[in-house]
Each structure stands twice: as C-alpha cells, then as structure tokens.
Amino acid sequence: MTAQDEMRRRVADFLAVHDPRSTPALEWLQARYDSGLAWVHFPLGHGGLGLPRPLQGEVDELFAAAGGHDNRPRVNMIGLGMAAPTILAFGTEAQKKRFLRPLWTGEEIWCQLFSEPGAGSDLAALGTRAVRDGDEWVVNGQKVWTSAAQNAQWAILVARTDPDRRKHAGITYFLCPMAQPGVDVRPLRQITGEAEFNEVFLTDVRISDEWRLGEEGNGWRIANTTLNNERLAIGGRPAPREDGMIGIVARNWREHPEHRTPDLHHQLMALWVEAEVARLTSIRLAQKLAAGQPGPEGSAMKLTFARISQALSGLELELNGADGLRYGDWTMTQPEELHFLAKDASYRYLRAKGNSIEGGTSEILKNVVSERVLGLPAEPRFDKDLPWKELER
Amino acid sequence: MTVGSLLYTDVEDDLRAAVSAFLTDRCQPSDVAALYDGAPVDAGLWRGLAHELGLAGLLVSEELGGAGASAREVAVVLEELGRTVAPVPFLTSSVIATQVLQESGSDLVQGVASGQDRVALVVPWSTAPGSDLPPLSVVEGALCGQVRSVAGVLDADLLLVPVPGDAGVDLYAVRASEVDARPVVSLDMSRPLADVDLTGAHGTVIASGPPGAIAVQRGLLWGAGLLASEQLGVARWCFDTTLAYVKERRQFGRAVGGFQALKHRLADLFVQVEGAAAAARYAAGVLADDADDVEVAVAVAQAHCSEIAVHVAEEAIQLHGGIGMTWEHPAHLYLKRAKACQIALGTAGWHRARLADLVDLPASAS
Numbered sequence: 001m002t003a004q005d006e007m008r009r010r011v012a013d014f015l016a017v018h019d020p021r022s023t024p025a026l027e028w029l030q031a032r033y034d035s036g037l038a039w040v041h042f043p044l045g046h047g048g049l050g051l052p053r054p055l056q057g058e059v060d061e062l063f064a065a066a067g068g069h070d071n072r073p074r075v076n077m078i079g080l081g082m083a084a085p086t087i088l089a090f091g092t093e094a095q096k097k098r099f100l101r102p103l104w105t106g107e108e109i110w111c112q113l114f115s116e117p118g119a120g121s122d123l124a125a126l127g128t129r130a131v132r133d134g135d136e137w138v139v140n141g142q143k144v145w146t147s148a149a150q151n152a153q154w155a156i157l158v159a160r161t162d163p164d165r166r167k168h169a170g171i172t173y174f175l176c177p178m179a180q181p182g183v184d185v186r187p188l189r190q191i192t193g194e195a196e197f198n199e200v201f202l203t204d205v206r207i208s209d210e211w212r213l214g215e216e217g218n219g220w221r222i223a224n225t226t227l228n229n230e231r232l233a234i235g236g237r238p239a240p241r242e243d244g245m246i247g248i249v250a251r252n253w254r255e256h257p258e259h260r261t262p263d264l265h266h267q268l269m270a271l272w273v274e275a276e277v278a279r280l281t282s283i284r285l286a287q288k289l290a291a292g293q294p295g296p297e298g299s300a301m302k303l304t305f306a307r308i309s310q311a312l313s314g315l316e317l318e319l320n321g322a323d324g325l326r327y328g329d330w331t332m333t334q335p336e337e338l339h340f341l342a343k344d345a346s347y348r349y350l351r352a353k354g355n356s357i358e359g360g361t362s363e364i365l366k367n368v369v370s371e372r373v374l375g376l377p378a379e380p381r382f383d384k385d386l387p388w389k390e391l392e393r
Numbered sequence: 394m395t396v397g398s399l400l401y402t403d404v405e406d407d408l409r410a411a412v413s414a415f416l417t418d419r420c421q422p423s424d425v426a427a428l429y430d431g432a433p434v435d436a437g438l439w440r441g442l443a444h445e446l447g448l449a450g451l452l453v454s455e456e457l458g459g460a461g462a463s464a465r466e467v468a469v470v471l472e473e474l475g476r477t478v479a480p481v482p483f484l485t486s487s488v489i490a491t492q493v494l495q496e497s498g499s500d501l502v503q504g505v506a507s508g509q510d511r512v513a514l515v516v517p518w519s520t521a522p523g524s525d526l527p528p529l530s531v532v533e534g535a536l537c538g539q540v541r542s543v544a545g546v547l548d549a550d551l552l553l554v555p556v557p558g559d560a561g562v563d564l565y566a567v568r569a570s571e572v573d574a575r576p577v578v579s580l581d582m583s584r585p586l587a588d589v590d591l592t593g594a595h596g597t598v599i600a601s602g603p604p605g606a607i608a609v610q611r612g613l614l615w616g617a618g619l620l621a622s623e624q625l626g627v628a629r630w631c632f633d634t635t636l637a638y639v640k641e642r643r644q645f646g647r648a649v650g651g652f653q654a655l656k657h658r659l660a661d662l663f664v665q666v667e668g669a670a671a672a673a674r675y676a677a678g679v680l681a682d683d684a685d686d687v688e689v690a691v692a693v694a695q696a697h698c699s700e701i702a703v704h705v706a707e708e709a710i711q712l713h714g715g716i717g718m719t720w721e722h723p724a725h726l727y728l729k730r731a732k733a734c735q736i737a738l739g740t741a742g743w744h745r746a747r748l749a750d751l752v753d754l755p756a757s758a759s
C-alpha cells in the first residue's frame with residue numbers, strides 16, 4: 001500500500017467512527033490529533049504518522065469535504081506555522097507532549113515575541129534580557145509588531161541570556177506564558193486602521209526553566225528554524241490554480257466586463273502567469289522538502305508571494321475605478337484572525353504592504369538567498385564577533 | 394517644439410515658502426490622520442489659504458477678482474499641498490471647477506475668486522479627460538440621477554453638474570443645499586468622496602451643447618495636468634523622509650542606507666522623482682502658455698507622475714520596515730493619497746492609451 005493509500009484509508013476509518021456532525025469540535029479535533037491525522041508528516045504520538053509532508057494538503061481537503069471541524073488556522077497562524085515545527089525540532093519529549101496537541105486543536109493560540117524596536121532585520125541584536133534565578137528566568141524588555149498577542153496564551157520568545165558573548169551566541173529561546181504577571185500587551189494600530197499587531201512590554205516576567213526550548217545560548221539557531229518555517233508558511237503553501245489574490249482579481253475581471261481595458265488586461269495576464277508559475281514553484285519546492293526541515297529556499301517563495309500579492313492588490317484598485325477610491329471601515333478594531341485576503345480590495349492593498357516586511361523583509365530575504373543559497377560573499381560585518389554588550393546601539 | 398523653463402522663478406519660490414510656512418503651522422500629519430477617525434476638517438485651514446494667502450482665485454483673472462496667476466504658480470501650490478496631504482478643495486474648486494466656469498464664461502467664477510464659494514464638478518473622481526460622463530437626465534426642469542465617488546462636494550457651496558446629451562453637455566450650476574451628498578468612507582480621507590443624489594435638484598444652465606462639453610473637458614484636462622504637481626509633492630515628501638530615515642536607522646551596526654541594495658533603491662527613486670518634476674513642470678508650463686503640446690504634456694505627466702507617486706510611497710513604507718506599517722507614522726497618509734491620485738482623473742494606463750493616439754502609435758493594425 002502506498003503512503004497515499006494508507007492516508008486515505010485512515011481518514012476514511014476515522015470519519016466512520018468520528019462523525020463531525022455529531023461530535024463537538026474540540027473533541028473531534030483532539031481525536032483527529034490522537035489518530036495521527038493532524039499533520040501527517042509529524043511523528044507518531046505527536047499528531048502525525050511520519051508520512052511525507054505533501055500528503056497533508058489532501059488530508060485537509062478530505063476532512064474539509066467531509067465537513068470536519070476547523071482548527072482555526074487563521075487565528076493560530078504563528079502557532080501552526082512557526083511554533084509547532086520549532087517545538088517539534090528542538091523540544092523535549094515533555095514539551096512536545098505538553099504543547100503540540102492544544103496548539104494544533106486551537107485550544108492554545110501562539111504569538112511571536114521576536115522583533116524589538118532596535119532589532120528588526122538585525123534580530124540577533126535583540127536586547128530583551130533573561131536572567132536566571134534558580135529554576136526560573138526573569139525577563140525584562142520590549143517587543144514590538146507582535147501579531148495576535150491579544151489572543152495568545154503562549155509566545156515563542158527570544159531573549160539575551162549572555163551579554164558577554166557575541167550577539168548570535170548569547171541568545172536563548174523560551175516558551176512564554178502570556179498570562180504571566182509582567183506581560184503587558186498594548187495594541188498598535190496598522191495602516192489598515194486595525195490593530196493586528198501589538199507592543200509587548202515584559203517586566204520581571206518569570207518563566208520556568210521547564211519552558212526553555214533547547215540549550216542556553218542556542219536561541220539563534222532555533223530562531224532560524226522558526227524563521228524558515230515562517231517564510232514557508234507565508235509564501236510557500238502549494239495551492240490550487242487561481243487561489244488567493246489572483247483568484248480574487250480574476251473573479252472580479254470576469255464579473256465586471258465594464259472595467260476592462262487592454263492595458264489592465266495586459267497587466268492581469270502578466271500577473272496571472274506569474275501567479276501560476278509561483279504556484280508550480282511552490283509545489284516543486286514542497287516535493288523537494290518532502291522530508292526534513294525547510295531551509296533558506298522558502299525565502300525565495302516568500303519574496304515572490306509578496307511581490308505578486310502587492311502587484312495584484314494594487315491592480316485590483318485600478319480595475320475598480322471609482323469604487324477603488326473607497327474603503328470599508330477605518331475604525332480601530334483588534335481582529336481575531338490574520339487574514340490577508342479579508343474585507344475589501346482597498347484593505348487587501350494596504351495589508352499586502354506588510355507582506356514584504358513581516359517574517360523578514362524582502363531585502364533581507366534577498367540577502368538570505370544570495371548568501372545562504374547561492375554562496376555569494378556577505379557584505380563586510382563589524383558587529384559579528386564583538387561581545388553584544390560592546391555593540392553600538 | 395521648444396521647451397520652456399522647467400525650473401522655478403523667484404516669485405514661485407516665494408509663493409512656495411509662504412504656502413509651506415502656513416501649512417507647516419496649520420496642517421500636521423496628526424490632523425490629517427484624525428480625519429480617518431471622523432474628525433471634521435479644520436475650516437480655518439482653507440479659510441487661511443483662501444483669504445490670508447489669497448489662493449482661492451489664483452487662476453481667476455484680476456478683473457474678476459482673482460490673482461491672475463498661471464498654471465505654473467498653481468502647480469507650486471499643489472506641490473506643497475501634496476507634500477502635506479492637506480485636506481483642502483484647491484484642486485477641485487480652484488483648478489478644475491474654476492477652469493470649467495472660466496471656459497463657460499460664467500461670472501460665478503467671482504465667487505470662487507473671493508473665496509466665498511467652493512465649487513465642485515460632479516463627476517466620479519476617477520473620470521479621465523475625454524472619457525464618458527455619467528448619464529443624468531432632466532425631468533420637468535429638475536435633475537435626475539446619482540453620481541458615485543465625487544471629490545470636493547462635501548464642503549462645496551456650489552456644484553457644477555454636467556448632463557450629457559446628444560449635442561454635447563448641458564452644464565447646470567446647482568446650490569449644494571439642493572442635493573443629497575452622502576459621505577463615502579474613502580481610501581484617501583484627506584480628499585473625502587461623496588455619493589451625490591441629484592434627483593429633484595434645480596439649477597441654472599451656464600453652458601450647453603458643444604461649449605458645455607468643451608468646458609468640462611477643459612476642467613478635467615487642467616485637473617489631470619496639475620494633479621501631476623500634487624503627485625510630485627507627495628513623491629518628494631516620501632523620498633525626503635525615506636532618505637533621512639535610511640541615513641539614521643541602524644541595523645547590523647550601521648546605517649541601513651549604507652547597504653548597497655538600499656543605496657541603489659534610493660538612487661533609482663531619486664531619478665524617478667526628478668523625472669516626475671520635469672514632467673509635472675512641463676505640463677504646468679504648457680498649460681500656462683496654452684501651447685499646442687498641451688494634451689501630450691498632460692498625458693505624459695499623468696502617465697509618469699501617477700505611477701511614480703505610488704511607487705515612491707510604497708517604497709517609503711517598505712524602507713521604513715515595520716514602523717512604515719503603523720498608523721502612527723505618517724507614511725500611510727501619503728500612500729493613500731498617492732493610490733487615490735493614481736485612479737483620479739484617469740489611470741496611467743488610460744493616459745498611455747490617450748497618448749498613443751496623440752503621438753500616432755496605434756495599438757493595432759486597424
């Protein structure tokens with residue numbers, strides 16, 4: 001039996017026993033996790049069956065077609081796309097047992113406490129301090145642009161544990177409970193009018209050493225695993241033809257013949273081809289990545305994704321003419337979901353601007369591709385070998 | 394065809410300095426951002442520009458109470474208004490509607506010159522010169538129909554309503570109190586739009602038939618040509634602000650502007666903004682001189698400046714990183730203005746197509 005046959009059989013067997021219509025959502029999701037059908041490429045006992053990663057798409061489709069409950073992927077994008085693969089790769093058995101199941105079922109939402117006002121592209125310069133106190137750590141500092149922090153129970157956090165070492169060496173990775181005293185989440189409004197991200201102030205936040213992920217001082221390496229997964233999660237999901245932004249614009253074009261002009265048509269078709277090529281490239285990449293962790297190659301996909309979604313969302317406003325000058329609602333709200341394609345065309349246009357900044361800017365991703373994929377020499381660096389505390393800030 | 398000066402005269406520099414000083418004092422980015430949250434436009438802003446600086450009737454001849462200035466000076470004012478994304482009806486009232494009134498030979502233009510009347514042409518803000526006007530009708534002397542996404546009407550005193558017919562356009566002057574203008578949540582709240590229901594409104598015909606059509610087209614052509622200067626102002630603010638930021642923002646132990654990738658980006662932007670300045674100044678000069686090349690100059694200016702303003706505003710967000718995506722930073726106000734301007738008065742694609750006819754480069758064999 002091929003892996004695909006086995007997967008299909010297991011899905012069918014599961015559905016025969018767990019009818020989504022008669023089973024409450026959480027119970028159904030937990031059962032699905034326990035049957036290894038949450039993310040089939042994860043190992044046995046952690047929601048998976050150790051099957052090839054590309055099969056996951058079909059698993060999700062089969063469950064969706066059967067009316068399966070949804071684990072709120074848009075609410076927990078950071079948990080599912082970034083925290084989970086990192087915990088799987090670096091967590092202890094106890095940590096994997098504790099975190100992966102409620103993460104996957106959506107019982108626990110995650111956010112990412114990485115960026116700081118002074119450390120964005122240069123994440124390794126981060127200054128949030130974690131100082132050991134017995135079997136706890138005491139954390140002080142400020143994080144910024146933290147998406148979904150208002151909804152999150154847990155965060156992946158990087159903090160400086162050894163300021164005497166070089167910047168990349170003195171960082172440790174933690175799993176931080178957001179309900180802990182000293183965690184102060186303040187909404188930060190975005191150009192769309194919404195406050196999708198936040199500032200997070202950490203004042204004497206105590207984190208048990210139990211929630212340290214990986215070894216002390218190994219945080220930079222672990223963070224890169226998170227970032228590689230993030231870039232793949234944003235840019236690289238294999239999808240059907242005309243999925244996402246291109247689908248929206250194509251539908252608009254078909255429904256509104258009155259907006260058509262040769263110039264817009266030319267632009268649309270050029271972008272349609274680019275979107276289709278990007279789709280095929282991400283399928284090809286997924287095939288290459290069938291086993292193991294994503295490397296820097298995912299960065300190329302995110303670059304393409306950002307460029308195309310920005311071009312398409314900009315084109316859609318031009319296409320809409322007089323209606324392209326309108327907006328849905330500027331009221332400041334805190335959205336529950338992270339959804340690039342939500343709302344109206346003007347919202348999508350503005351939100352897409354973030355696609356080339358979040359998860360590593362396009363400039364940084366080009367550096368990643370040129371240096372880590374192509375092996376081109378890096379620009380001269382003066383900051384890499386000095387102890388962090390001696391760096392100019 | 395000789396090209397006149399594309400630079401600024403001393404008089405224009407003085408005018409710019411006066412407008413800039415006033416706006417710096419009276420129109421902060423935080424005031425503009427507040428408009429998105431429903432704050433009313435500060436009426437004193439326009440009053441000051443119109444009365445203290447005498448800008449309302451800049452284009453109106455001195456005999457009719459205006460300043461008798463040319464498109465060149467108007468362009469300089471628009472650059473400064475773009476640079477501050479100021480919420481004032483200068484382009485809609487003092488340029489577009491004024492040109493429609495002047496071309497119609499209407500003495501209503503005196504109300505504009507005195508700063509007493511703000512006037513708006515009732516067409517969708519996306520209407521390009523030469524494109525179709527929205528259908529409206531007149532039933533027993535009363536107007537009938539709606540127009541979507543109109544700029545400049547919310548604070549207008551007088552509306553110019555073009556009613557297209559077989560023989561041209563009947564142009565009605567209608568008091569604003571006669572119509573129902575419903576505010577629209579706009580992408581650019583610094584130039585908020587409204588949906589206008591004209592049904593039942595009465596007005597007076599100030600031009601009809603072919604002259605009415607010519608008057609409307611003149612207003613739109615001047616609007617498009619001078620919008621380029623506003624777009625230049627938007628682009629310049631974005632460029633200057635970004636240049637300053639990349640010199641100052643440090644990552645990896647150095648100013649990010651020192652990375653060659655960003656240096657080249659700024660160099661490209663500089664070249665494009667300089668191009669926008671040349672195109673916008675040429676359009677203003679040709680409009681001022683009423684020269685033969687006017688249609689080409691306007692199409693070139695729009696085709697270039699509307700794309701450049703959007704591009705530079707998008708680059709400003711990108712090169713500011715996360716802070717560029719925040720409400721707190723003013724860059725978004727410029728992105729919204731630039732994107733709305735790109736659609737206003739014809740997209741770049743529309744102007745390129747128009748240009749193709751003008752310079753005899755047809756799209757196909759037929």
Ligand SMILES: Cc1cc2nc3c(=O)[nH]c(=O)nc-3n(C[C@H](O)[C@H](O)[C@H](O)COP(=O)(O)OP(=O)(O)OC[C@H]3O[C@@H](n4cnc5c(N)ncnc54)[C@H](O)[C@@H]3O)c2cc1C
Binds near residue numbers: 111113122645654
């Ligand atoms: C919508 C959104 C959501 C986000 N969500 C999160 C989140 O949940 N958690 C989190 O931790 N962070 C989040 N971020 C933060 C994001 O990761 C950072 O904004 C990003 O890494 C850039 O950092 P910065 O903003 O400090 O920009 P800077 O690093 O200051 O960059 C400024 C400009 O300089 C360029 N630049 C910097 N270095 C170089 C170089 N070496 N070569 C060439 N160009 C360079 C950049 O590309 C950028 O254009 C989010 C950001 C956005 C916009």
